[in-house]
Amino acid sequence: MSIEDRAKATAKNLEGKAQEVIGKITGDPKDEAEGKAKQAEAKIDHSVENLKDEAKKVID
DSSP states (O other), rough: OOOHHHHHHHHHHHHHHHHHHHHHHHTTTTHHHHHHHHHHHHHHHHHHHHHHHHHHHHHH
């Protein structure tokens, strides 16, 4: 995984966490759900890149 991809996924996760908290504080279920969705996307991004890293290790 490139450092840039890892940073993007981490930023997306942090943005999602912040949006979820803001949604909870303001009582906006839409913001809360969107924040959780961003966190899930970031988790998938990390998993995909980790699989790429493992595949590269096997090939090398």
